[in-house]
Amino acid sequence: MYLIEWGLWQTAIEAEALRNEYEKEMTASEINATRDFYELDLEEEMHFRRVSERPCARGPVYAFNETFLEMRCGGSEEKRGLITIMTLVGLGPIIYTGAIVTGGSIYFDFFSPHATSLVNIIVTIVMSALDGAIIYFYLRFGLQFTRLEMLTSRHLIIRFNRKTQQVHLHRPNSCGGIVTFPWRTTGSTGIYPEDDSLSAGMRLGLVWHPSLTGLPHMEMALVGKQGQGGSELRDEWEFIRRYMEEGPHAVPRPRLSTQLPSPIQAFSAQFEGLGRFFRKSSWLFKVVLLMVWPAFVIVGTGHWLSLMLCWRPRWPKVIREAGMPGKAVPPVTTLSDYPPAIQERLLANADRWQLKPGKSPEKKPRKPRTRKPQENRYL
Structure with a gap:
């Protein structure tokens, strides 16, 4: 990765x-x-x-x-391996299912002895559009992260x-x-x-x-x-x-x-x-x-x-x-x-x-905090 x-x-x-927006949320000491x-x-x-x-x-x-x-x-x-698992588990079944349904609908439309039904046409169009949308958004937004591994x-x-x-x-x-x-x-x-x-x-x-x-x-x-x-x-x-x-x-x-x-x-x-x-x-x-x-x-x-x-x-x-x-x-x-x-x-x-001239100042050691002795309230 x-x-x-x-x-x-x-x-x-x-x-x-983006940098200006990020630095607005930072304190002066953090910058x-x-x-x-x-x-x-x-x-x-x-x-x-x-x-x-x-x-x-x-x-x-x-x-x-x-x-x-x-x-x-x-x-x-x-x-x-984490990105690989998420990509294959999340994207693989969706594309596989969509391709099977779309391919099956097209096969029955062209090679089935029965007349093509309106339902088959709608299913083919919807599944093709859904697969296309998933692939588009993956290539547009997800591929840059997938290619990290x-x-x-x-x-x-x-x-x-x-x-x-x-x-x-x-x-x-x-x-x-x-x-x-x-x-x-x-x-x-x-x-x-x-x-x-x-x-x-x-x-x-x-x-x-x-x-x-x-x-x-x-x-x-x-x-x-x-x-x-x-x-x-x-x-x-x-x-x-x-x-x-x-x-x-x-x-x-x-x-x-x-x-x-x-x-x-x-x-x-x-x-x-x-x-x-x-x-x-x-x-x-x-x-x-x-x-x-x-x-x-x-x-x-x-x-x-x-x-x-x-x-x-x-x-x-x-x-x-x-x-x-x-x-x-x-x-x-x-x-x-x-x-x-x-x-x-x-x-x-x-x-x-950019480098500042000289050497970084030494940090002052913190003074240990001393607790004041508490008086015995029961006396």
Whole structure:
């Protein structure tokens, strides 16, 4: 499911009227919080120093060689299948029933020895109109949500090319499309040990800030599986960093995954990030999980169906050949690569990501509240 990526892209290209309406409902402090970015904070939070002694790729990894490393990314892979189930269960029977009734009416009208009745004609017209209306409204309003996990690229993928020192993101156009950034403009969320307690269930986040890319909007990719703590995110970032900075010999060779619609990937995705939590949980919680296993089967089946109803993503030729002898280096993505209408909207929302000079002010610690001793009313 590409819901997070779709939402981030919609925020970047949000229409002015919708944005103004949304900001009217926000308080002044909420608006300031969304624009509280400082130059020195970005410099401190973006570095390529060693952050772990145990580099590890938790996967899925699709390619690993002397030229490039390719991994899965996506912010809500474990929830994939929900939209597929709702679409197939809600839309499928309606269209199937309508097509059977309409087809049967037409067959009897043309091939039945009896005369065509007015009732058959009315039923045929009504069912055809109803099917047409359902398909129209689905294509008009529902298809954009269905394509978050069906009839689209099977996976969001990210490629790190160490020969060209570039990072490529492969996404559907509805989520921002294919983009290319210099490696040295990449920021990471997996660099601080003190964030361990906040990282359980989170994925490694890679960020490209407009001040470094020259684009008027922020780009972000959530890489790999959910973590069970900040240490795992740091290990994965260290794996990527060493591969790009030192080469494939500096990291352990990862196990490669298939890009085919594997049922193992579909069912295992629901349990990402739960291993440590499950081991430390009480026996009662484990019993509850066993009782709700049909829900995991249903969602896993929907996940698998969504993978089969998608196609394998394919890179443009210039990216596939990048790093080969005598081949061109892919151009870095610029604002001019987007259609004029999208350029206008990106520029209209560029103020969301502007940096303030200096460093963010330190928050004053709250003073503990002291309760006054109450007098004994019975004395």
